[in-house]
Amino acid sequence: MKKIASILLAACVAAYSVEVSADEFTKEDAERWMEQFEQVAAEGRALWTSPELGTNGVACAQCHPNATNTHPETYPKFQKQMGRVVHMWEMINWCLRNPLEGADLAADDPKMVALQAYAYKERRGVELAPGKH
Amino acid sequence: MSNKILNTRRDFLRTTASGLVAGMLPVSLVRLASAQEGGPDFTFAYVSDAHIQHVKGSQFVRNWDRGLIRAVAEANLLEPKPDFVVFGGDLAQLGTKAELDHGAEILSALNYKTYAVLGEHDYYLDLGEYWSELYGDHYYSWDHKGAHFVTLNSILTYDDWTFNRWESAERRMNEMAGLDNPNGSPFMVGKKQMDWLKKDLAKVSKDTPVVVFSHSPLQKIYKGWNFWTEEAEDIQALLKPFNKVNVIYGHVHQIQYNQIGNIAFTSVMSTAWPWPYPESYAQAESHLPILTVPMNRADPFNERDATGWQFMNMHTGRVDLEFNLYDNTNRTVAFNEQKGHPEDTSYSDPTNRTPAQRHY
Numbered sequence: 001m002k003k004i005a006s007i008l009l010a011a012c013v014a015a016y017s018v019e020v021s022a023d024e025f026t027k028e029d030a031e032r033w034m035e036q037f038e039q040v041a042a043e044g045r046a047l048w049t050s051p052e053l054g055t056n057g058v059a060c061a062q063c064h065p066n067a068t069n070t071h072p073e074t075y076p077k078f079q080k081q082m083g084r085v086v087h088m089w090e091m092i093n094w095c096l097r098n099p100l101e102g103a104d105l106a107a108d109d110p111k112m113v114a115l116q117a118y119a120y121k122e123r124r125g126v127e128l129a130p131g132k133h
Numbered sequence: 134m135s136n137k138i139l140n141t142r143r144d145f146l147r148t149t150a151s152g153l154v155a156g157m158l159p160v161s162l163v164r165l166a167s168a169q170e171g172g173p174d175f176t177f178a179y180v181s182d183a184h185i186q187h188v189k190g191s192q193f194v195r196n197w198d199r200g201l202i203r204a205v206a207e208a209n210l211l212e213p214k215p216d217f218v219v220f221g222g223d224l225a226q227l228g229t230k231a232e233l234d235h236g237a238e239i240l241s242a243l244n245y246k247t248y249a250v251l252g253e254h255d256y257y258l259d260l261g262e263y264w265s266e267l268y269g270d271h272y273y274s275w276d277h278k279g280a281h282f283v284t285l286n287s288i289l290t291y292d293d294w295t296f297n298r299w300e301s302a303e304r305r306m307n308e309m310a311g312l313d314n315p316n317g318s319p320f321m322v323g324k325k326q327m328d329w330l331k332k333d334l335a336k337v338s339k340d341t342p343v344v345v346f347s348h349s350p351l352q353k354i355y356k357g358w359n360f361w362t363e364e365a366e367d368i369q370a371l372l373k374p375f376n377k378v379n380v381i382y383g384h385v386h387q388i389q390y391n392q393i394g395n396i397a398f399t400s401v402m403s404t405a406w407p408w409p410y411p412e413s414y415a416q417a418e419s420h421l422p423i424l425t426v427p428m429n430r431a432d433p434f435n436e437r438d439a440t441g442w443q444f445m446n447m448h449t450g451r452v453d454l455e456f457n458l459y460d461n462t463n464r465t466v467a468f469n470e471q472k473g474h475p476e477d478t479s480y481s482d483p484t485n486r487t488p489a490q491r492h493y
């Protein structure tokens with residue numbers, strides 16, 4: 001019994017040390033990951049300007065050129081019309097349902113992730129201000 | 134609906150007469166009280182940027198339809214009657230016959246003579262051909278009660294972009310319709326129209342008040358969204374010799390005003406949707422006129438918020454604007470003779486600003 005426990009302990013230590021080394025990454029890795037982000041943000045821009053996202057041809061960019069006045073840096077925040085603190089994706093769904101007369105997207109829908117990636121990208125450099133109105 | 138209109142009328146009368154304290158004075162008394170120096174004294178209404186958008190068949194985007202229908206209904210209730218109405222451009226979203234016809238039908242309910250300005254959304258599908266069938270010349274001038282009015286087509290651009298760049302008319306329209314589209318091209322009036330303007334103004338005496346209607350601002354605010362006219366300086370130079378010049382423009386879907394020399398600039402609101410101020414785009418520099426007290430930030434949960442139309446009072450050669458805002462407090466931007474520029478009559482003092490007028 002004691003022997004098994006010590007083997008298990010050794011295995012845990014080994015696993016731990018493997019994880020530590022997995023946290024090391026190269027400049028090339030970081031560049032590749034940024035490319036991944038840029039690709040998703042570009043898909044987001046395509047969705048943002050697309051008349052196909054909703055059902056009536058209205059695009060996000062019609063009211064929000066360069067994703068302005070979306071203020072991703074202020075979420076989560078209280079939306080008085082929803083009566084609670086929400087994250088940005090819930091507000092995007094409100095827009096999809098109303099001005100775009102379309103359907104909600106799930107929070108983890110790749111399209112929803114892409115829309116937010118684009119909005120965050122256009123707002124890069126602005127200080128976080130959760131809750132701000 | 135009828136209650137709403139009555140309330141709006143009451144708001145309108147109250148704010149127009151605010152300088153005279155008594156809330157329910159007829160607008161005509163206000164006009165007489167402000168008439169001096171024998172300049173022209175009359176009123177006109179200004180509706181702009183309806184962006185009527187076709188979905189399919191007989192279906193149009195309801196939201197934008199409602200904005201224009203409401204402006205027309207309210208303008209018809211004005212008392213005293215305005216001398217005429219101007220529609221400031223972007224009647225359609227993608228310039229189709231269906232959209233222009235539907236918009237023109239809504240506008241045709243106006244009880245007044247209507248002058249139309251051409252917007253880029255009306256133009257880049259068929260280069261204004263069908264719009265001309267409805268509204269005539271792309272640029273023109275006329276005289277009214279001692280003032281000279283000029284309507285410009287300020288949404289032209291470089292010939293190469295218009296005639297050689299795109300494989301189809303639909304593609305060209307779509308590329309110009311995206312406000313923030315990097316494939317777009319800066320607005321211009323072009324050499325032919327500049328020559329016409331020069332000739333037209335040569336006939337006008339320098340003390341005649343001049344009013345210019347254009348779709349784009351005849352000043353340079355932010356090129357990235359075409360809040361811009363390429364020949365702004367040249368046009369301003371042509372207007373400079375006149376004592377009193379007023380430029381009214383659409384396209385920006387927000388309140389802006391400015392004074393450059395003798396030229397007072399004022400924008401008008403859209404009946405469809407508001408646009409953010411360019412300063413809210415963190416990645417670019419822009420030049421919002423410093424005189425401007427911004428409109429309220431739009432509440433997205435109210436589809437008519439930060440939209441509206443205008444009622445204009447022309448006296449002593451200057452234009453005062455009443456912004457008739459559907460779901461915000463009305464705003465008045467009047468020409469201040471002492472200061473020599475237009476100013477908001479309620480919010481110019483920074484201590485009077487509201488939190489919603491802060492944009493970031």
Ligand SMILES: [Fe+2]
Pocket residue numbers: 182184222223252384385386403
């Ligand atoms: Fe417009």
Ligand SMILES: [Fe+2]
Pocket residue numbers: 223252253254348383384385
């Ligand atoms: Fe426009």
